[in-house]
Amino acid sequence: MRDPYDVLGVSKTADEAEIKRAYRKLAKKLHPDANASDPKAQDRFAELNTAHEILSDKEKRGQFDRGEIDAEGKPRAPEFTGFGGGGPRRGPGGFSGFDGDTIFESFSFGPEGARRTSRGGGGGFEDIGDIFGFGRQRRSAGGGFAPQPGADMEITLPVSFEEATQGASKRVGLPNGKQIDIKIAPGTREGHRMRLKGQGEPSPMGGPAGDAYVTISYASHPLFERDGDDLRQSLDVPLADAVLGAKVRVPTLTGAVELAIPAWTSGGRTFRLRGKGLPNATGGHGDLLARVNVVLPAEKSAELEELMRKLKGEAA
Incomplete structure (x- = not known):
């Protein structure tokens, strides 16, 4: 995704009023209803909303300017160079990057429940209870000491009114560097909270990772x-x-x-x-x-003005 400043066409010194004016002007121009024949209209409009979501929020704008989040509002993952087989690889300065699609997982939420799909590695659907904590629990052998788990993480996921109403797929960045596709079911309300078990901060003591919680929020809208x-x-x-x-x-x-x-x-x-x-x-x-x-009409009309004078005179 492009730099939010480039998307809105404003400088990095732009104030809130400039950002708001630029957003409203572009929103009317790029709204899908005004570009029904353009198959990419929805993507451009979503990109505009994401850029505005970041730059209109002082905290998020500061995080972006400091390089803490990217142009999609996701935390910037530490750089890795991977080792073979789809995992992270050790490079000259440490770890950076992942191999291709192996870092991507998909979660879907809806009336049928929740599933996770991994691309690469073993692939396939995994046990729902293991992902979301409905079933399996971790226990130490013989009831001994269990290492402290990693910290949980709260993630706010902005969605447009259209996405909440009609459903959508949104990508979320996690602290472990993964990018996860979350499917938003049609009719999802603001405040809906999802638990992603084991997708939070890693444990500093070799224990299980914490959980990530994703909460749906409504993004501002140019028309409504x-x-x-x-x-x-x-x-x-x-x-x-x-x-x-x-x-x-x-x-x-x-x-x-x-x-x-x-x-x-x-x-x-x-x-x-x-x-x-x-x-x-x-x-x-x-x-x-x-x-x-x-x-009123875009151009002045002498006939309309004369009619108004006549009506005004009759009313007096």
């Missing part, structure tokens, strides 16, 4: 404002359509829909699109509330 499980947005409606009535296209998390605007619709009127909001606790979705913003 969150209100609980509902979403709010401003809907620009031309003056003529507000007066005469028309059908307008309204962007939603699952694609644009048509909304019938009645004649003589005033600015500020709000329309409710049921089930077009965020996932809720009942397994359904909240609503989308579209507030009408009446806009």
